[in-house]
Structures are given as C-alpha cells and as structure tokens.
Amino acid sequence: MAEPAAQTAFAEEAMTHLDTLYRGALRLTHDPDQAQDLVQEAYLRALRYQHSYQAGTNMKAWLFAIMRNLFWDRFKGSRKEDVSLDDLGEFVLFEKLRDEGARPEADVLDKIAASEVVSAVDKLPPLHREVVLLVDVEGFSYKDAADTLGVPIGTVMSRLHRARQQLQKSLYDYAVESGIVRPGGMKQVPQT
C-alpha cells in the first residue's frame, strides 16, 4: 500500500483528468448516470492499481484506458465485436461542398450547431467513436491513442480515417436536410 501522502498526491493528480474521463464515458454510454458509475469505478480501480502506474508517464492515457476497458467489459461484453461502418467509398466533405459550389466551404461548418456535431459523433460505432474522442477531442497523439486502446498505430489511423469520413457524411446529410446545403442548387444554370 502506498504512503498516505503519496496516495493523496496520486488521487489529486488523477482528479485533474476527471473532465476528460467523464466526457469520454458520457460519449461512450450516452447516459450521465452510467457515465458517473463508470468513472467512479475507474477511479477506484486506478487507486487500487496505482502501483502499476509509472510516475512521469501519461496518467490521462492510463486512466482513460482503465475507463474504456471497464466500458467494454460492462456494457459490451469482453468481446469487442467490431461494428463495421457502411462502406462509403471515399467521402470528403470539403470536395463534396466544393463540387456543389458552396464557397467558402468552411461557411457551412459555421452553420452547424454543436449539438449536431455531438450527435454525429454519437452515431459512430464505439470503436470508431473512441478514436475521435481521444485524437480530436482530447488531443492525444496517435501513439498515446494506440497505447490507450491497446492497438497498433496503423489501426488508430485507419479507424480515424473511417470515423472522419462517416462523421463528414453525417454532417453533410444534416446540412442537406436542414437546408444549409442544397445539392446542385448552387450550380449556375447554363444560359441558353
């Protein structure tokens, strides 16, 4: 058992990563109560296994790994069935918007509400969602994300690529449904 002072310092440092863990748990479970349960369990486990944490390494990544492993054990069974994403082919939102004459393309992004972006993230299969959470939301390097998820860097890159395409497709569909983008509508009608 660690000295009380060391234990307090460990707990204090761990608490500085609470928002990251809570956000991650919330996006994984889609439920604030389950997210709190999951995070609490993760912290208790972290405290119990603090001897296995190497001081000076990435505590945020270590804690996140504990939380997401608990998530997969609890909510998904230990078997991580990889829900595959629909094969979109290459979907590049920027090119799609450019083809439709929406310029500047980034103006479309400014019209999309944050809640729509969150729901597009939520629609991703969990194995893809967690890569977006780590790399885009929490700013993890590919290497740290790979260590956290226990997969090779190449897997992080391919999941991220697929996840972003799916996300861009969801945002595009929303932009069309809500009239932010009119497919073909911005093209010049040729004069006869």
Place this chain on the structure above:
Amino acid sequence: MRCEECSDKLDRYVDRELNDTEALQVQLHLEGCPDCMDHYEFEAHLKRLVKHSCDCDTAPKAFREKLRQILS
C-alpha cells in the same frame, strides 16, 4: 509535392503527426497552392469544431465532490 500527395498527408498534418521534413514539405506546398490550403483550413476548422462541440461536457460539480470524498 503534388496535390494528391498533399491530400494524402493532410490528416496527419492537421493532427501534427508528420515528421519535421514531411511537415515542411506539406507547408511549402500549401503556401503555393490555394486549393490545398482551403482544404487544409477546412479540415483544421472541422477538427476544432468537433473538439469544441464535445468539450462543453464537464463532470457535474456534485459528482466531482462525491468522488473527492471517496478517494480521500
């Protein structure tokens, strides 16, 4: 560098995952190619949008307090 190669490396450039030499090559291409620069800015903008949209969720105060008690 051709536009195609720049496009292939754009994700890793936005994520700051290229080595210094590759990053410089992409940067030089972007400075001379408005189309790729627009694309880069779009992807960077989207990454920020995803971050800021999901960032707003923080642990509720009461939960933070409860956890603090449990851990002490």
